[in-house]
Amino acid sequence: MISHFRMLRELQLMETRPNSTHEVLLSSITSTELRKVIFPVGYMYNSWIFAARIREWAVIDKRLCDLVTRLGRTGYRHTLEVEVRFTEIDRAPGKYEFTQFLPEFRKKGVVTIIDAVHDLVLHSSVVKVELR
Amino acid sequence: MLIACALVATWWTGPSQRRLFSSVSIDDKNYPRWMNDIVLSESKTHLLQYIRSLRHCCGSTNGYKYSLRTLSKGSGECFSAIHNVRSLELANIRIEHLSKEGLHGCFSAFRETLTSLTLRAFVTSFAAFVSMIDYFPNITALQLGLFELEPDEGPIPQLSQPLRGRISIYLPLPSSCYLIFIDRLAKLDQEYEELVIDPTSIPLRTELFNRILQFSTGTIKCLRLLGKLKREHSLHTPSLLHDS
Numbered sequence: 001m002i003s004h005f006r007m008l009r010e011l012q013l014m015e016t017r018p019n020s021t022h023e024v025l026l027s028s029i030t031s032t033e034l035r036k037v038i039f040p041v042g043y044m045y046n047s048w049i050f051a052a053r054i055r056e057w058a059v060i061d062k063r064l065c066d067l068v069t070r071l072g073r074t075g076y077r078h079t080l081e082v083e084v085r086f087t088e089i090d091r092a093p094g095k096y097e098f099t100q101f102l103p104e105f106r107k108k109g110v111v112t113i114i115d116a117v118h119d120l121v122l123h124s125s126v127v128k129v130e131l132r
Numbered sequence: 133m134l135i136a137c138a139l140v141a142t143w144w145t146g147p148s149q150r151r152l153f154s155s156v157s158i159d160d161k162n163y164p165r166w167m168n169d170i171v172l173s174e175s176k177t178h179l180l181q182y183i184r185s186l187r188h189c190c191g192s193t194n195g196y197k198y199s200l201r202t203l204s205k206g207s208g209e210c211f212s213a214i215h216n217v218r219s220l221e222l223a224n225i226r227i228e229h230l231s232k233e234g235l236h237g238c239f240s241a242f243r244e245t246l247t248s249l250t251l252r253a254f255v256t257s258f259a260a261f262v263s264m265i266d267y268f269p270n271i272t273a274l275q276l277g278l279f280e281l282e283p284d285e286g287p288i289p290q291l292s293q294p295l296r297g298r299i300s301i302y303l304p305l306p307s308s309c310y311l312i313f314i315d316r317l318a319k320l321d322q323e324y325e326e327l328v329i330d331p332t333s334i335p336l337r338t339e340l341f342n343r344i345l346q347f348s349t350g351t352i353k354c355l356r357l358l359g360k361l362k363r364e365h366s367l368h369t370p371s372l373l374h375d376s
């Protein structure tokens with residue numbers, strides 16, 4: 001679908017729960033210039049929703065790993081960052097274990113969780129974030 | 133609150149006016165006031181220098197489109213007094229083919245400063261559209277939404293420079309003319325770096341969506357799919373990758 005964008009550095013996906021379109025888009029990326037994929041996500045108020053989200057993202061986790069592996073075969077030399085942007089989230093410190101998000105991909109790239117409304121980094125897999 | 137502050141503290145007047153007039157919208161209702169109270173008022177013309185973002189939407193009733201030619205004659209005097217506009221939105225407008233002099237009559241005051249152009253609910257021929265966007269040499273953001281395409285009356289002009297920066301496309305109502313327009317736009321000299329599409333207005337995997345993805349394939353660095361999709365698009369949708 002987007003395979004002909006050979007210079008693509010950043011892909012921002014539509015705000016929705018993980019779905020087959022995400023998979024198709026990720027699978028069609030061929031740009032070895034890719035640096036960032038942004039997933040705007042809706043709300044997350046409690047640990048039950050958080051757990052459900054973790055399960056839903058398992059497929060995306062695998063697709064992102066596949067993407068990095070596939071690009072690596074064609075000379076990809078960058079570290080891919082996946083930015084998950086929540087538009088509504090309860091920011092209470094320690095409420096969510098963000099390290100559970102994209103557990104396999106974070107071994108190959110960087111995961112950043114953002115509170116999009118306040119433009120705050122809630123979690124980074126490479127930098128320790130202190131929430132107040 | 134800014135208006136109130138400007139009334140009670142004179143040192144607030146300048147900063148407040150700068151903020152109040154940075155973004156203005158001209159329509160049928162407020163146009164006479166704009167002309168009489170500001171443009172033609174010697175004591176208040178300084179307010180026009182604060183305008184950075186200008187929206188013009190007149191003639192919105194009964195599907196009537198305000199014509200660019202009328203804009204040139206009617207609001208031309210108003211527009212020619214506004215010098216620092218960075219962002220211009222023209223809504224509900226018929227873009228006829230105007231010569232460079234004709235476009236000059238409308239937009240010369242901010243031709244060089246304009247970096248963002250938004251056209252919504254407009255009617256145009258492709259040639260007139262090309263003349264319009266090529267008139268502004270420094271546009272780096274073009275937003276297009278909801279239009280009707282008319283037959284060309286003359287040849288398509290050559291662009292004086294490649295189209296560049298960001299292009300955003302929002303087409304909430306289906307129309308057969310979109311494919312023709314998008315095809316012709318894709319064939320222009322394009323070096324866009326950012327492409328923004330709203331999948332709620334142009335569904336993914338449709339012919340129109342795929343044709344838009346033909347834009348600037350050698351230069352696009354950033355692709356943004358904005359908008360919220362409905363719940364039925366969730367993970368419960370069978371994976372296409374597994375379908376085959």
